[in-house]
Amino acid sequence: MTGDPALDPIHDAELAANLFIQGPLAFGGMVLRGNSPAREALVAAISDQLICRRLPPHIDDERLLGGIDIAASLAAGKPVEASGLLAEAQGGALIVPLAERMGEALAGRLNQALDDKRVALILLDDGGELDETPPLALMERLAFHCDLTHSRERQATLETPQLATPAALDNEALSAIAATGAALGVNSVRALIHTSQTAAAHATLYGRGVAGQGDLEAAARLVLAPRATQLPPPPEEPKASDPPPPEPGDDQQENNQQSTDQKLEDKVVEAATAAIPADLLAQLAKGLAPRQAGASGSGQKRKSGLRGKPLGARPGMPRGGARLAMIDTLRAAVPWQGIRRREVGADKDAPILMRKDDLRVRRFEEKAARVTIFAVDASGSAAAARLAEAKGAVELMLAQAYVTRSEVALIAFRGETAELLLPPTRSLTRARRALAELPGGGGTPLAMGLNAASELARSVRSRGRTPSLIVLTDGRANVDGQGEPGRKQAGEDAEAAAKAIAREGIDALVVDISARASREGGELADAMHARYLALPRADAKTLHAAISTRELA
Amino acid sequence: MAKFPFSAIVGQDEMKQALLIAAVDPAIGGVMVFGDRGTGKSTAARALASLLPPITAHENCLYGSSKEDAAAYPEVCGGGPLRKRPVPFVDLPLGATEDRVIGSLDLERALRSGEKGFEPGLLAKSHRGFLYIDEINLLEDHLVDLLLDVAASGENVVEREGLSVRHPARFVLIGSGNPEEGELRPQLLDRFGLSVEVRTPEEVETRVEIMRLVAANERDPAAFADEWAEEDTRILKQIARGKTRLAKLEPSEDLLTDAAHLCLAVGADGLRGELTLMRAARALAARNGARKVKREHLIAVAPSALRHRLRRDVLDETGSTARITRALEELFQ
Numbered sequence: 001m002t003g004d005p006a007l008d009p010i011h012d013a014e015l016a017a018n019l020f021i022q023g024p025l026a027f028g029g030m031v032l033r034g035n036s037p038a039r040e041a042l043v044a045a046i047s048d049q050l051i052c053r054r055l056p057p058h059i060d061d062e063r064l065l066g067g068i069d070i071a072a073s074l075a076a077g078k079p080v081e082a083s084g085l086l087a088e089a090q091g092g093a094l095i096v097p098l099a100e101r102m103g104e105a106l107a108g109r110l111n112q113a114l115d116d117k118r119v120a121l122i123l124l125d126d127g128g129e130l131d132e133t134p135p136l137a138l139m140e141r142l143a144f145h146c147d148l149t150h151s152r153e154r155q156a157t158l159e160t161p162q163l164a165t166p167a168a169l170d171n172e173a174l175s176a177i178a179a180t181g182a183a184l185g186v187n188s189v190r191a192l193i194h195t196s197q198t199a200a201a202h203a204t205l206y207g208r209g210v211a212g213q214g215d216l217e218a219a220a221r222l223v224l225a226p227r228a229t230q231l232p233p234p235p236e237e238p239k240a241s242d243p244p245p246p247e248p249g250d251d252q253q254e255n256n257q258q259s260t261d262q263k264l265e266d267k268v269v270e271a272a273t274a275a276i277p278a279d280l281l282a283q284l285a286k287g288l289a290p291r292q293a294g295a296s297g298s299g300q301k302r303k304s305g306l307r308g309k310p311l312g313a314r315p316g317m318p319r320g321g322a323r324l325a326m327i328d329t330l331r332a333a334v335p336w337q338g339i340r341r342r343e344v345g346a347d348k349d350a351p352i353l354m355r356k357d358d359l360r361v362r363r364f365e366e367k368a369a370r371v372t373i374f375a376v377d378a379s380g381s382a383a384a385a386r387l388a389e390a391k392g393a394v395e396l397m398l399a400q401a402y403v404t405r406s407e408v409a410l411i412a413f414r415g416e417t418a419e420l421l422l423p424p425t426r427s428l429t430r431a432r433r434a435l436a437e438l439p440g441g442g443g444t445p446l447a448m449g450l451n452a453a454s455e456l457a458r459s460v461r462s463r464g465r466t467p468s469l470i471v472l473t474d475g476r477a478n479v480d481g482q483g484e485p486g487r488k489q490a491g492e493d494a495e496a497a498a499k500a501i502a503r504e505g506i507d508a509l510v511v512d513i514s515a516r517a518s519r520e521g522g523e524l525a526d527a528m529h530a531r532y533l534a535l536p537r538a539d540a541k542t543l544h545a546a547i548s549t550r551e552l553a
Numbered sequence: 554m555a556k557f558p559f560s561a562i563v564g565q566d567e568m569k570q571a572l573l574i575a576a577v578d579p580a581i582g583g584v585m586v587f588g589d590r591g592t593g594k595s596t597a598a599r600a601l602a603s604l605l606p607p608i609t610a611h612e613n614c615l616y617g618s619s620k621e622d623a624a625a626y627p628e629v630c631g632g633g634p635l636r637k638r639p640v641p642f643v644d645l646p647l648g649a650t651e652d653r654v655i656g657s658l659d660l661e662r663a664l665r666s667g668e669k670g671f672e673p674g675l676l677a678k679s680h681r682g683f684l685y686i687d688e689i690n691l692l693e694d695h696l697v698d699l700l701l702d703v704a705a706s707g708e709n710v711v712e713r714e715g716l717s718v719r720h721p722a723r724f725v726l727i728g729s730g731n732p733e734e735g736e737l738r739p740q741l742l743d744r745f746g747l748s749v750e751v752r753t754p755e756e757v758e759t760r761v762e763i764m765r766l767v768a769a770n771e772r773d774p775a776a777f778a779d780e781w782a783e784e785d786t787r788i789l790k791q792i793a794r795g796k797t798r799l800a801k802l803e804p805s806e807d808l809l810t811d812a813a814h815l816c817l818a819v820g821a822d823g824l825r826g827e828l829t830l831m832r833a834a835r836a837l838a839a840r841n842g843a844r845k846v847k848r849e850h851l852i853a854v855a856p857s858a859l860r861h862r863l864r865r866d867v868l869d870e871t872g873s874t875a876r877i878t879r880a881l882e883e884l885f886q
Contacts, residue, residue, distance in 0.1 A: 104691060105648020112644050137688060140590045178760035187753040188591030189763055196764045430733045
């Protein structure tokens with residue numbers, strides 16, 4: 001597929017950039033995933049055409065929105081306004097590095113700026129695996145999502161459109177876009193609007209007054225393909241009303257057979273389907289809805305300065321939500337008044353003389369939210385009934401989630417893989433869906449399950465939350481860390497993975513779900529420095545009770 | 554999504570109905586909108602705010618006080634001649650701090666002149682208008698509590714940092730969120746007057762129509778606004794008529810019985826369901842220019858008024874809307 005220039009990611013990203021600079025505010029912006037030289041080149045090319053400002057990830061409200069510059073105001077004795085980054089980039093674009101780590105406060109501000117059409121955004125997403133993406137509400141508002149992870153360097157050049165007035169779309173074109181969106185399961189109307197704008201801009205770029213098939217295909221490829229949540233049903237199937245997604249191979253054949261008398265919308269659907277990114281395609285073929293509504297990116301809690309148990313004051317500027325500790329500030333300033341007055345020659349009645357160093361802000365201790373990670377053995381040796389119990393326990397935990405403000409994640413391991421079925425979430429709706437289709441059977445790749453769990457635990461921790469791990473298994477590993485069968489190697493790999501968890505100091509609990517308490521389960525718990533709980537006849541409620549009492553302890 | 558005429562919004566009838574009810578009777582207590590991203594939630598709320606006629610307020614007042622407000626809260630009103638200003642629409646960002654929302658000590662004034670002053674927050678700004686919160690389910694619980702409390706009492710009382718201020722804050726709270734990303738606590742949900750579910754339109758024609766209208770609006774916003782002005786004016790008149798008629802409408806005994814039966818049948822917790830149901834039915838009747846509140850009005854608002862108050866069984870898959878529809882059919886067929 002990569003032989004076709006139209007499907008080359010860097011080519012598409014360049015095309016997207018070309019369209020984007022035609023109307024930055026209408027398109028909202030771009031998400032450029034993957035750190036590569038090609039991305040740098042592209043960003044540089046866009047910066048030549050557009051006012052661009054880089055947005056540091058730790059920016060505070062004053063710098064972003066503008067406001068009173070406290071230090072300057074104190075020095076001048078009158079309010080000094082500082083202009084914000086949003087105002088400086090007005091009508092242009094903000095380049096946001098490390099967008100996958102963005103906190104919800106910043107994302108909220110940027111959402112508003114996008115809705116008010118003040119700036120466009122270029123999100124540089126360096127996220128790795130495990131659903132690490134920029135805040136989804138933000139991504140939704142940006143037309144183009146490009147993956148440049150594996151792109152080599154290439155000089156990016158941007159062209160000027162050949163037409164002065166924007167091209168138009170006829171009704172047939174709009175219908176084709178709507179049908180393509182429906183076929184790919186794109187629910188957002190905003191995405192459709194972006195697609196129609198993209199088609200128009202594409203036509204404008206190449207000097208066509210009315211958007212044609214090529215323009216629509218390009219737009220569907222650029223905007224709709226990365227947002228696909230399902231594979232299109234096979235075209236022109238006369239009977240079946242709602243057939244399951246076909247194998248990609250079948251689809252291809254069908255299309256070839258009837259390519260002569262295809263309707264416009266079918267061609268557009270085909271173009272978009274061909275451009276669905278490979279990893280997304282793999283997920284869709286398995287029938288999994290991709291990272292659709294993760295809580296990822298939105299969490300990042302601040303650890304102090306806002307709320308919680310008061311801890312006393314420390315020197316600092318009241319910004320980023322930190323509150324000024326008035327009394328402490330005055331206390332810091334008072335001893336110096338004599339000296340300062342002499343210095344500036346002020347008389348006795350002058351108001352108190354403040355310096356920047358006097359400012360004190362309050363600190364608070366905030367309890368980090370807890371994320372409970374379930375790693376569930378879904379292999380053949382762990383009976384199918386156990387799986388149902390684990391599911392029940394996860395649902396019961398979730399039912400309490402809004403009370404305890406804790407989140408739940410679920411990893412299942414079986415056969416040759418460990419899969420993250422449920423990224424950290426508080427949503428019942430979502431959990432239920434992910435759990436409903438949890439399959440069972442196959443070998444026990446315990447090492448893989450543990451590795452996936454500890455990786456997730458680390459990413460949870462890096463977002464400032466406290467992970468706790470619950471492993472439900474019988475401990476009888478028979479698939480090793482590389483997915484190869486073999487009891488001996490599997491056992492060693494699992495032990496190594498368990499020790500890694502112990503080194504990280506992750507709070508863990510091993511629930512032995514084998515019919516009779518086994519030696520392996522106990523050993524695993526020891527290696528992990530975890531508590532051990534044998535539950536040969538656990539039902540969902542007992543399991544939940546065991547976990548809850550543990551959390552209270 | 555800068556300005557889009559309210560009447561040009563395609564579909565989403567339930568959301569539009571709920572917003573208009575809130576415009577007729579702001580005491581209904583806020584509207585919660587559940588739905589996927591990109592279905593026009595914030596567009597509709599903004600459109601309604603810019604549709605409403607300007608309010609008259611004292612020019613120098615930071616709180617947008619009317620003449621009556623100024624009399625009731627003389628200590629906070631900045632005074633000045635009465636001038637018209639647009640209905641405020643405040644978009645509360647997700648990361649907003651408590652200070653920004655309720656207001657705080659005016660730091661700059663305190664440091665420069667040692668005076669203790671109050672710097673109004675977003676609640677003050679949204680007085681007599683709309684306070685819109687996108688992704689309210691991700692907002693800190695204590696902030697949501699506070700917002701609902703102020704929304705219900707119509708007054709913001711600040712007692713902190715040595716300040717003691719109270720100012721009027723009557724606004725229509727509009728929250729939106731996607732239940733897939735975390736739920737709102739039932740206690741909070743219950744305090745919203747109405748809740749609506751917004752779905753993405755399924756029909757191709759509707760989707761085409763939306764794209765067509767958005768493109769037209771972008772090409773020439775002024776002409777587009779003109780095209781829809783007449784329809785917008787009609788809606789505006791309905792709201793005005795609704796407001797004047799509201800006081801005259803009293804629901805009959807029969808209707809109250811109907812409401813009670815319905816709430817019992819669906820198992821809505823608490824009395825707030827019944828009260829909101831009657832209020833909403835009355836507002837709808839008033840807006841439609843009906844002489845009295847009828848059963849059809851009750852049926853039309855029942856899903857919005859009750860959906861979020863049903864006792865929920867964690868493992869029950871049946872949606873709340875389906876349960877209400879079933880009860881309506883059984884009772885009133």
